[in-house]
Amino acid sequence: MLSSVMPVEVTEPAHASAPDDAALAREAAAGSVQAYERIYRRHAPRLYALVFRICGRQAERAEDVLQDTFVKAWRALPGFRFDSALATWLQRLAVNTALMELRARGGMVDRENGEHDLEALAGADAGARCAGTGLDLERAVATLPPRARAVLVLHDIEGWKHHEIAEELGMAVGSSKAQLHRARGLLRQRLGESR
Template sequence: MKAYPRDTDTVAEGRPDRGDDHALVRASLAGDARAFERLYRAHVGRVHGAILRLVGMDRARAEELTQEAFIQAWRKLSSFRFDAAFSTWLYRLGVNTALMELRGRRDEVNADNAALELAAGGEVPFCAGERDDLERAVSKLPPRARAVLVLHDVEGWKHEEIAAELGMAVGSSKAQLHRARALLRTTLEAA
């Protein structure tokens, strides 16, 4: 299994700035595979980290989806507009790859919003704890609840963005977040 650098490792190694990224994208579009490799090395840690959290710490699946995201990036590189940061475009493409995986899953029973709200017990504060314990607890969450939790509490998305991306109502996104937090709390308190 390939080891991906953490975001902090990539930054410490000197992640290219926006201008460098744009130059590398232009070179890649001209057929320079080494330029795309440099983009890959500079951004794989952040993309892989987001995907890993979204797929519940399933490292094998995260590796597959990370590779798929970079294959899509190569194929769609000509659609990149130079008015934004390449890292933002690439990160969003990676997150969308993982979310497509979630959308394809139909194994989770859908509960109505009231039942989810009741199960969550209303507002439940986000639990902090040992990083490994927390990651294990998050990985055990149902896929949609995990996706909402990661996108909202970790990645900083708004419920409106999550709802649009996952094809659910804003209220469902909020209910899934409450559900995920309650399940996390229960799991971490039992540990």
């Protein structure tokens, strides 16, 4: 339905008379494809950026996750209760979809400590180096283990609290804090090694 539009190219112009998200959500829930397309154009770029980071900078995976997110949103919109902002609801749906996709592809480790094979990480580091400039921050984030990357993106980039992350990822609050500490340490290490 909406897959032919590239997520990074769609934007909704800001007009003073443009309907707010709640009005668009009500219209879309009643079956208006045009209202839903406006929701898509308005929110797709930000959601794409979020899932792109969670998916480790893999554009194809991020596009699939974005598509799945909006298909799920279309189906679930009639049940949307307006307890939160539409943007918040879509963001949570996108995060859940990205995490489910990572789990389905074996990209998330369910072991208690979330450890990964260090040799695999070293190989990811080598593949992510820029010619002559070392590792940039985005590429360094992409080389993090998926669980640590998800916590870092949600906490440091999206501004989530540890209890929200813990609930979303199915871990203890202490594990969320430990994964964030781990992610930051790995980033410092990788960025320091690239100089």
